[in-house]
Amino acid sequence: MSALTPLRGPARVVVRQHRWTLWIAGGLALAAVITLIVTALRSAHVVDAFESGPCSVEGDPGRSCYQPVRNYLDTTFALNGVGNYAALLLAVLPVIISAFVAGPMIARELESGTFKVSWTQSVPPAHWLAAKLAVPAALLLAGVPVLTAVLSWARSYADTPYPAQWHDAPVFSTSGVLPLTHTFFGMCVGALAGLLIRRTLPALTVAALVTGTALTVLTYWRQELWPPRTLTGETLNAKEGMWWVETGDLTSGGERLTGTACSRSSSEGDRLQCLTDHDITNHYLDYHPASHFWPLQLVETGILLALTATAVTVAFRLLRRRTG
Template identity: 65%
Template sequence: MSTLTPVRPSLRGPARVVVRQHRWTLWIVGGIALAAVIGMIALALRSSHVAEVFAATDCRVDGGAGRACDQTTRNYLDSMLTYHRMFDYVATGLIVLPVVFSAFVAGPLIARELESGTFRMAWTQSVSPTRWLVAKLAVPTALLLAVTAVVTAVLARTRSYGDTPYPVQWHDAHTFSGSGVLPLAHVVFGTAVGALTALLIRRVIPALTVSAFVTGAAVAFFTYWRAELWPTRTLTSKTLDVQTNIWWVETGDLTSTGERLTGTACMQSASIGDRLQCMANHDITAHYLDYHPASHFWPVQLVETGILLALAALAVALAFRVLRRLHG
């Protein structure tokens, strides 16, 4: 009678080498992510408890309940502010992470081996150049995508705990970039840029510098032009008494002929009479507002994600083409 010994699944070949070579970096990234998740959950639970205690009292944030509520109100505001700052730090970290990772892929991960020539050892041991590059990119990217997905999910889940009295606007640059699927798209894009830069430059310091610059420039570009990725809605009114939780894109004045005057030409007038006279002189009859409602969150997210993934696919295709030229 024979006994079958179960085989434990494990990484093999170049994938295992990548993990062993950069295990300390992977441990550090995992530790930072775990600390961020634990910190967010702990602060969210504490903020929720403080908010419940504050709601059970007659105290008000504006201080109108008397001096007896000063300490209770201060504790409540301090707790909410601490959580709000923690939320901002984690969301900003999700924006910076793809830039750092892109530099890591370009420099220590790929360019270091190309510069030192150690890649030849792998290529002569039944590991093809294509398989070598796939392992270099796939292993750290898959691990970082998993970490990013967890942090993004925790950030989205705990967002409402500190929403009052310091509301988190869905369209804020760091909040939008750290929500939905954009953090994942940024990681993939950073990986592709890092791989292409490393194969083109093949020197550690220049490669990681250029890769970080290109990835950071792309993130900044989309942050600045994000509002143009989806058609806005327009509101025209004499007072622009609009709802909250919308993304103001552009506001200005309208003449009787429907011509747009960007900005508010008469808002600097000192008095109401001067303002009315200014509007009459400019033939201003109403105001307009171009905006994105909250329902545009996912359309803008998906359009930006699609563009980033398309650019990443192009960069990866070029990277493998350069690789084929290197090894003939």
């Protein structure tokens, strides 16, 4: 407890300085949670009411079922869109946090010189920076897991008739532990950018760009973070829920030909001749099963935590070097 005592004063100042922003953020988070809960319950009601009726979305609905089926699909599509917007908000939250910490929280004080008030009142620079990080970290730790859990729960009610795949980028990035990891990473990148640039607008711009770029790169290379499984055969019996990484052909010597070399053959005879010409005897599919969800999550989390720790360490060393 003694180590936390010096942070109480600076932390209280941070809360007071940004109280309106915190109130607005809390209100938006609460509104998002309520909206997701209402949407999920409404989705469950719509699905139950339709499935208890005589109509079905499978096959030809017939004249009598055409309008009920269309109304059902339109309603569920609209309700599913609410969850998609919530997922988008959660996905861009790290960028918003990064920009806010870099600009209004740190760079603005350094640019205006108001930080001197704290530093001349027996508050060491390290405690000042620690408070700047501790306040948003505590709020994110309290709020982001709740939003993530409610969104995942709401998705379970929107799986019919528009199921979301676990490996879709908007789903994967807003599930598990990644939302919290992403926001912590954005927060620390913002702190470092604010200390380096010391001007509000350039700092928040650079922080947002760095955070967005880093998360985009990780999303692009996510499938490479864990070894995929391989399925081979003359016909590939791919199952639902597989994340396809790469597919192609195999020669008699086991050499891989990425893609399907003979897929554009106009006739069966041409296709057989193409297979013979390329010495293709089999096909392969590299994929991630649903069981790879947590390995992929944890590897990406480890990478981001390492980058986060690096950003925090550099930020404190930079502050100590500039302040002596």
